[in-house]
Amino acid sequence: MSRPRAFRLLAGEALRDALRSRVGLGVLLLALLLAMGADRCAGAGAGRFSWNGRVLAPEAAGAVLGPLLYVTLALALVAAAGLVASDALARPLEEGSAALWLARPVGRSTYALARLCGALLLAVGAAAPVLGFVTALLSTRFGLAWQPGAAGFAVFLADAVVVSAVAMLVSLFVPRLLALFGVFLWLQVVVFTNAMHVLGTIGGEGGARFVEGYGPPLGTALLFAVAPWVGLELDPHDLVAAALRLAVWGAGSLALLLLAFRQHELRSGP
Amino acid sequence: MTTHGAIALELAGVTRLYGSRRALHRVSLALPAGAAVGLLGPNGAGKTTILRLALGLVRPSGGSVLLRGRDPFDPRAREGVGWLPERPALPAQMSVLRFLRLHAALAGLEGAPLERDVDARLAETGLADRASERLGGLSKGLAQRLGFAQALLAAPELLLLDEPTSGLDPLGIRDAREWISAARARGATVVVSSHVLTEVERLCDHVVVLHQGRVAASGPLDTVVRPGESLEDAYVRIVRGEAPASAPGVAS
Numbered sequence: 263m264s265r266p267r268a269f270r271l272l273a274g275e276a277l278r279d280a281l282r283s284r285v286g287l288g289v290l291l292l293a294l295l296l297a298m299g300a301d302r303c304a305g306a307g308a309g310r311f312s313w314n315g316r317v318l319a320p321e322a323a324g325a326v327l328g329p330l331l332y333v334t335l336a337l338a339l340v341a342a343a344g345l346v347a348s349d350a351l352a353r354p355l356e357e358g359s360a361a362l363w364l365a366r367p368v369g370r371s372t373y374a375l376a377r378l379c380g381a382l383l384l385a386v387g388a389a390a391p392v393l394g395f396v397t398a399l400l401s402t403r404f405g406l407a408w409q410p411g412a413a414g415f416a417v418f419l420a421d422a423v424v425v426s427a428v429a430m431l432v433s434l435f436v437p438r439l440l441a442l443f444g445v446f447l448w449l450q451v452v453v454f455t456n457a458m459h460v461l462g463t464i465g466g467e468g469g470a471r472f473v474e475g476y477g478p479p480l481g482t483a484l485l486f487a488v489a490p491w492v493g494l495e496l497d498p499h500d501l502v503a504a505a506l507r508l509a510v511w512g513a514g515s516l517a518l519l520l521l522a523f524r525q526h527e528l529r530s531g532p
Numbered sequence: 533m534t535t536h537g538a539i540a541l542e543l544a545g546v547t548r549l550y551g552s553r554r555a556l557h558r559v560s561l562a563l564p565a566g567a568a569v570g571l572l573g574p575n576g577a578g579k580t581t582i583l584r585l586a587l588g589l590v591r592p593s594g595g596s597v598l599l600r601g602r603d604p605f606d607p608r609a610r611e612g613v614g615w616l617p618e619r620p621a622l623p624a625q626m627s628v629l630r631f632l633r634l635h636a637a638l639a640g641l642e643g644a645p646l647e648r649d650v651d652a653r654l655a656e657t658g659l660a661d662r663a664s665e666r667l668g669g670l671s672k673g674l675a676q677r678l679g680f681a682q683a684l685l686a687a688p689e690l691l692l693l694d695e696p697t698s699g700l701d702p703l704g705i706r707d708a709r710e711w712i713s714a715a716r717a718r719g720a721t722v723v724v725s726s727h728v729l730t731e732v733e734r735l736c737d738h739v740v741v742l743h744q745g746r747v748a749a750s751g752p753l754d755t756v757v758r759p760g761e762s763l764e765d766a767y768v769r770i771v772r773g774e775a776p777a778s779a780p781g782v783a784s
Contacts, residue, residue, distance in 0.1 A: 271637050282625045358621025362682070365587045365615040366638040367607040524605075528589040529550070 268368050269376050276350060276380020285349045286384050289342045293388035296335050300396045303331050324404025329488040332396055332414055336484055339392060340421045341449055343385030347426035348442045350381035351523070352433035361528045374523040378430055378516075385422055393418060406491050413487040420508050421480045425449060427515035434522050449480065456481030478511035479504045538565040539601070540690050540721040541586050546595035548581050548745075555581045557745040558595065563723060563738070565600075565689075568716050570732035570753075571725040572767055573742035579725040580618060582742075583692050586723075587615055600690065611640065614688030618695040618725075620679035624668030628659055631667060632681060639686035653681040656711065672699035680711055690721045697728055709735065733763040741770045 280286040351374060354360035364373055397411025425445065433441040455473040460482055474482075483504045489496055541563040548556040556578045563569050571579045584590045585597045588604035602609035622631065632650045641649055654660040657677040662670075670678060676699040683691060696712070697705045712735050716722055726732050732739065733753070740750040749756050749770045757766040 267642075268638060271634060275634060279623070279625070354623070357623070358617075358619075359623045361587075361589055361617065362615075362620065362622075362635075363638065364589060365610060365613070366635065367609075367611045367613075367640070368638055369607045370605075372607075527591065528584070 269372050272376035273379040276377045277383045280380055280384040289388050293392050297392045297395050321405050324406045325492050328400045328406050328491045332488050333484045336418045339389040340425050343422035344425040344429040344445045346381040346385050348429040348433045351377045351430050352438045370524045371520045410488045410490045417483045417487045424478050424511045424515050427519045431519045434526055452477050453481035460485050479507050483508050540565040542598040544596045546592045549593040554745050565721050567738045568722040568736040570736035570739040577742040578745045583694050612689040614683035614691045616679045616683040616693045622667035626667050628665055629663040635682045636685045641686050657681040676700050691715050692723050694725045729764045743771050
């Protein structure tokens with residue numbers, strides 16, 4: 263059978279699996295709660311923000327609230343994508359059902375990519391309405407442009423690919439819960455470092471500079487995407503560097519996942 | 533189609549380690565296409581490991597494995613191969629029908645032939661009225677029947693069966709015998725790993741006896757079993773270390 267057909271069939275099944283799992287349901291519930299929370303946060307409309315007794319214009323209030331809200335939600339949804347992915351390949355391997363599919367003329371890469379794709383489809387399906395909703399809220403209540411929201415969604419997709427591939431990769435080597443904990447910790451370190459760097463508070467040498475210099479710019483790229491809301495002028499070199507580094511991390515994490523899964527042995531199960 | 537004289541599965545000096553435990557030690561086998569081969573041996577002798585190596589699920593620590601002339605890791609090597617694991621791990625939430633349709637599609641079927649084959653396997657294995665049931669709700673015996681149904685999809689040229697009668701009731705065992713005989717009758721190569729020696733004696737024309745990860749005996753049934761002996765007598769004799777038998781046909 264052709265590789266695209268096998269991929270399509272297995273990715274569809276992976277999506278169904280994710281939707282039926284407790285993890286998948288949890289992510290959908292999280293998305294709903296985030297959307298409701300965003301509505302409450304952005305519910306503070308025009309004329310309600312004041313600074314030293316002066317009422318702020320909606321755009322000025324939105325310039326503070328918008329990026330903060332959008333980036334926080336996007337990162338929560340990136341973490342949720344990692345959660346789904348850490349389960350998507352590890353569970354069928356642990357249960358043994360993966361062996362039955364892989365005994366068919368299906369390549370390891372096709373199977374792993376299909377599982378990743380199924381997990382990503384669920385995460386993106388949950389994230390798209392939330393981030394779209396937030397962008398619409400910010401646009402209608404604070405008069406912010408919708409384009410940074412769209413750019414932010416594109417960055418979310420890239421971030422989700424990186425984090426999901428890393429989560430799936432780690433889940434091949436350690437128990438699912440440990441993989442999840444490790445990926446969340448890594449995500450927090452990267453995002454905190456990114457935020458500190460963008461705010462200009464990273465200086466000197468050390469681990470933070472290393473993470474910022476070589477780690478995936480998960481938070482940086484999101485902040486860059488929504489920077490127009492703050493009215494921040496960005497150096498084009500910084501934009502290109504962040505985009506390139508994110509692309510390299512995306513391709514690298516996928517390549518490592520496929521390489522690791524090709525070497526993975528299916529000893530347990532049936 | 534099966535090529536006369538071809539080798540369905542070949543292991544050349546295969547060693548397989550699990551940590552410090554040696555599951556297989558320099559095993560060489562060549563299972564001829566069209567044969568029905570019984571893989572025998574005590575628990576832990578390496579029978580299941582051979583089937584997993586054949587399917588590319590695990591890799592040899594040393595030596596090489598060829599499945600129908602190809603590296604089992606190459607998906608093309610697994611075209612036309614049906615596998616029944618010892619305890620089929622079925623995705624609990626999936627329905628019987630969906631499970632079989634997906635396997636049939638991955639085996640290369642589509643459209644009307646896929647539907648016909650799935651319907652035929654459901655009817656053959658007595659699962660037609662359970663097509664909509666979730667796999668998680670199936671009893672052990674029904675799960676084994678379903679395992680057979682998926683293994684028999686798309687008329688495989690090579691059938692790898694690991695303890696095929698495990699969990700089946702006497703009627704199921706009889707059905708399983710018929711399914712295997714039917715596969716043989718259409719020219720499929722059948723490899724059966726089993727502890728039920730009477731079944732192997734009835735279904736297979738070649739045997740391989742493994743003991744402590746090595747081939748203790750192999751060849752056509754009538755060369756491994758001495759005149760006046762049953763397969764059980766021969767098995768006990770071989771495993772206890774008396775004169776090993778080896779003959780052409782299943783080279784070791």
